[in-house]
Amino acid sequence: MKIGFIGTGKMGYPMAQNLLASGKELFIYNRTKEKADPLAAFGAKILGCPKEVAASSDVVITMLANDEALLEITAGSEGLIHGLHEEGIHLSMSTVSPKVIQEIQSMHAAKNQILVSAPVFGRPDAAARKELWIITAGPLEAVRKCHPIFQALGRGYSNFGEEPARANIVKILGNFLIMTVIEALSESFSLAQRAKILPQDFLSAINQALFRSPLYENYGQLIVKKAFSEPGFTLQLGFKDATMARDLVESYRVPMPYLDVVYWRFLSALNHGKAELDFAAISSEVFDSWEDHPPLK
Amino acid sequence: MKIGFIGTGKMGYPMAQNLLASGKELFIYNRTKEKADPLAAFGAKILGCPKEVAASSDVVITMLANDEALLEITAGSEGLIHGLHEEGIHLSMSTVSPKVIQEIQSMHAAKNQILVSAPVFGRPDAAARKELWIITAGPLEAVRKCHPIFQALGRGYSNFGEEPARANIVKILGNFLIMTVIEALSESFSLAQRAKILPQDFLSAINQALFRSPLYENYGQLIVKKAFSEPGFTLQLGFKDATMARDLVESYRVPMPYLDVVYWRFLSALNHGKAELDFAAISSEVFDSWEDHPPLK
Known part of the structure; x- marks a missing residue:
């Protein structure tokens, strides 16, 4: 062949x-x-x-x-x-x-x-x-x-x-799920760190306790280490996938609030000049909302 | 001892x-x-x-x-x-x-x-x-x-x-992550099903392709099969954990929009009389937003 x-x-x-x-x-x-x-x-x-x-x-x-x-x-x-x-x-x-x-x-x-x-x-x-x-x-x-x-x-x-297009719907929804992992880990790492629990320790515990998943382990490490400067997949490409997922929402009229949240993370990250960083850098938008700011009482 | x-x-x-x-x-x-x-x-x-x-x-x-x-x-x-x-x-x-x-x-x-x-x-x-x-x-x-x-x-x-309380923060954040899995899977299953892709096939693919995780597999199966009537953990108990997570948000002032989304899923599920169903039944609130309704053009 x-x-x-x-x-x-x-x-x-x-x-x-x-x-x-x-x-x-x-x-x-x-x-x-x-x-x-x-x-x-x-x-x-x-x-x-x-x-x-x-x-x-x-x-x-x-x-x-x-x-x-x-x-x-x-x-x-x-x-x-x-x-x-x-x-x-x-x-x-x-x-x-x-x-x-x-x-x-x-x-x-x-x-x-x-x-x-x-x-x-x-x-x-x-x-x-x-x-x-x-x-x-x-x-x-x-x-x-x-x-x-x-x-x-x-x-x-x-x-x-x-139907060839079905494969693309599955792929786009899979990438949506990866975005939700990044957002969910970022939010939990944020709260853990604020409570003086090291994100690295937290990641290790929840991966042993719950996920036992190479995906959580790998994306977790990228987020913990803020290792965004050598992208395997750029934030710009991730944004393209989020946009395609939003098109599917519009075609099929299925509300996806988790997609909306990560979509505005992408917009925010793009405004902050992060297009060529790794996909996982959308997590830095989560951290920006609290890091270096004392908790107000 | x-x-x-x-x-x-x-x-x-x-x-x-x-x-x-x-x-x-x-x-x-x-x-x-x-x-x-x-x-x-x-x-x-x-x-x-x-x-x-x-x-x-x-x-x-x-x-x-x-x-x-x-x-x-x-x-x-x-x-x-x-x-x-x-x-x-x-x-x-x-x-x-x-x-x-x-x-x-x-x-x-x-x-x-x-x-x-x-x-x-x-x-x-x-x-x-x-x-x-x-x-x-x-x-x-x-x-x-x-x-x-x-x-x-x-x-x-x-x-x-x-500090004993740290263990409880980790546990509450772990349960928060499980809630995010339920919401994210429910949203993606919803769109897949609307596009005539069986949620069971979708779950199998993304678990092989991405997660390779018993947690995704087990919660995925509960959601796909709508197996909520023999709770291992009730929605009422899940709601308690969501409430504790919200208390942490308030104490530490870390915005967690994914928590907000699942929190209103819980409220909606409780209003619909689902307190004694399995935790994973919050997914039925996601499905309710589109199932049995034709997509409007």
Whole structure:
């Protein structure tokens, strides 16, 4: 199976490396060519545009930052849709809106091409360790065909049926849950610290007592250590996900007050110039509301 | 070491059983004597009042529902404080307010008695399986003396230093975090279900992808199955904890908007007659806001 790979950024690069390491034949395009070039040393062929990549591949993976990039790469003048053969698979692994997924699904269908949506959970370090968890949705046979790709990239996958956009809803709601973890931990750390309990001790206790979860442990450590300057995932990208979650609220009319709270944390953090810090830096907005201020009686 | 045990309710009963099973000599009091009586068959001595229990014991454990019960059992006319010898230990394992713990700490100190606070994380089924996690605080030597008790009751413990009330702050904040899990899962299940994704499938995916946590798995299942009629912990007791958390907010002046949201879920659930349902039934208030109502355009 010949595989195309478009988007070798923070997430895409280690994913492409793992595909190459598993012996796959890989054709690569990246807007900033220099970021993809080192992969040539591992056997990848670097091509000049998405259309060329698609023409050389049975499955084209896209790993891009947002809806606009996905639309351009797919349907722009040199987009992959113009190169992919009939029955060829576009495997979209980006965290993008269900709406854009439905749009490009229709465009592919018109050309007898197949769209599988497969956004991933995990930061770049997890991608490098092949520990991603993949959420898939699309025509069953096409999902099955992609199985060796998923195996080369992660710990496993959960499939959500034939409608590609469902995978994106699950991914956005998963990111919403991570935001709630950041807010809830930040509020409890705040009160603990004010009561002279070290957040580090508190985190250790509640992880042993309650969660026993690597996610709580990892995000807890980022928040406790205020380790925001080397983002695995930027606050700007987190804000994009919060915005997509709000769009879902509007489409489906399901009140989500926890989303509202973190949404205004994001707005506040962006106003404070934190866009390029780690996602977990929204916690610093919680701390700002009390830290260095004596409790008024 | 002779151990007293006061309060053989849903939590206390299996804990007393585990202490007896580990070969400890146990003196028991319970307000409703019939609830304690079956423990006599396992070797416990059932006595007539807290004072008598304390007079027979080196360490008296209390496992009670709230501040009022703890005050009455400790300092009422037949309270344990009147029976406990000097250097005797009162091991308070209830989830009560830091304030009442400070009050009874002073009363014990005046009689040269020692208070250790050791509230527990885990429901009655976890207590029965010896899987509690215990949060301790109090004079170090006294905490050490209680070590064999903790071993007989749980998986382990986290110690928070000499000030007993600190353990209660940690416990209340831990329960706050559980409330945030219920709210966050309920909101995401709501949106998933509205988008025709089964909450059961969603829970399974996010637990594999993100949390990998027995707490998310167990509360997630309670919410998905709406299994509220056999409470391990009632909504009324959860409301007590939310109230104590709000008292902490007021004392320490740390804004906690996530607490505010779940607090009004509790109020709404109580108004809807759900006090004796499981704690997790606050999720039904989230579902009520959209279920059976078509999404308006």
